[in-house]
Amino acid sequence: ETGVTQTPRHLVMGMTNKKSLKCEQHLGHNAMYWYKQSAKKPLELMFVYNFKEQTENNSVPSRFSPECPNSSHLFLHLHTLQPEDSALYLCASSHTGWFENTEAFFGQGTRLTVV
């Protein structure tokens, strides 16, 4: 248990569906991240939030839409996904995302399958 909780753990969705991934941390961290992990590829940074403000969008397609209502919660809204979007989506948090990174705490991930 890392203190970062992701739900759901598994998700199967059709290409026309709309779904959301949720991430929650109660570690008092002020930075939260979404990463995508596909088979045989490095972890890809998708979005970064610092103090609820999006500070990085790593050229992610608009069918992925993040939301950070407060420092403890992070969502990833999904719509009209493609089969190649099937992957493990990992949420992480840390004390700060500026200049010097401290240890990141990861959730267990959501295994997404797009059919």
Add this chain to the structure above:
Amino acid sequence: SQQGEEDPQALSIQEGENATMNCSYKTSINNLQWYRQNSGRGLVHLILIRSNEREKHSGRLRVTLDTSKKSSSLLITASRAADTASYFCATDGEAGTALIFGKGTTLSVSS
């Protein structure tokens, strides 16, 4: 963009042997971190080494950092079957706001 790159991609050893993994990176860093991931799960932080440090120990883990060569190594001594996992190095991204990971080394320890 990828910052760290681990070598080898896969490593198989027997219990009790030492495992060494290497990481190379491209830009200047504030610190370098190593993480472990069991199959299909989240990543777990192992150790952080700052750019002004050359070596750090944590239990059976030993990490070295050579900023002149932009490389780091992770040594796991007296490996156990439970050490079987993927190991990733991570560094600051170019914008300095998030960790950028390499592809990882998959370690398999057989008993």
